[in-house]
Amino acid sequence: MQNKMELIWNNFHKELDGFIFSRVKERDITNDILQDVFIKIQSNIGSLKDETKLSSWIYQITRNAINDYFRKLKPQVEISDYISLDEQESSSNREIEHCLTPFINQLDDKYKEALILTEFNGLSQKQLAEKLNISYSGAKSRVQRAKEYLKNLFTDCCSIQSDKYGNVVDYKQKSNCNNCCD
Numbered sequence: 001m002q003n004k005m006e007l008i009w010n011n012f013h014k015e016l017d018g019f020i021f022s023r024v025k026e027r028d029i030t031n032d033i034l035q036d037v038f039i040k041i042q043s044n045i046g047s048l049k050d051e052t053k054l055s056s057w058i059y060q061i062t063r064n065a066i067n068d069y070f071r072k073l074k075p076q077v078e079i080s081d082y083i084s085l086d087e088q089e090s091s092s093n094r095e096i097e098h099c100l101t102p103f104i105n106q107l108d109d110k111y112k113e114a115l116i117l118t119e120f121n122g123l124s125q126k127q128l129a130e131k132l133n134i135s136y137s138g139a140k141s142r143v144q145r146a147k148e149y150l151k152n153l154f155t156d157c158c159s160i161q162s163d164k165y166g167n168v169v170d171y172k173q174k175s176n177c178n179n180c181c182d
Helices: 002-024 027-047 051-072 091-097 100-106 109-120 125-132 136-157
Strands: 158-162 168-173
Touching: 002 027, 002 051, 002 125, 027 051, 100 109, 100 136, 109 125, 109 136, 125 136, 136 158
Parallel strands: none
Antiparallel strands: 158 168
């Protein structure tokens, strides 16, 4: 068993390292996922019935480990960490800022993640697609849907008036909303 694991390590670790890094883009996380992959390989090598499928089996374990990593990223948003308000912005914009967090946290995880990564962390939609291992059009759709869902959450809860530049000039919480700011 030990010789088999050494052989698998020698044949796959560099390839898997590159495969994982191309998706997560962070060296420490890549190393952690690679270690988890080899632990899973060692723990489950006995369940591999067809040795000719070793490579596909290893890559499936690796893809699952990458997906597990992204599933665990359930960002709890602190909007103030991402938005810098200058003194010229209206007080309504500053007041509504703290309303974003509960609304964003109501989104499904995949939409929340797409919105945070693109709008607050500065990833392009193309980078988002690469990071999540989805198509570019899929990433664009996900961001667009996230924005639409967020807009619907706001408009269901608040009446918002904005100027021609999109700055909030006034808002009023609707009586049926418990999620909005006071």
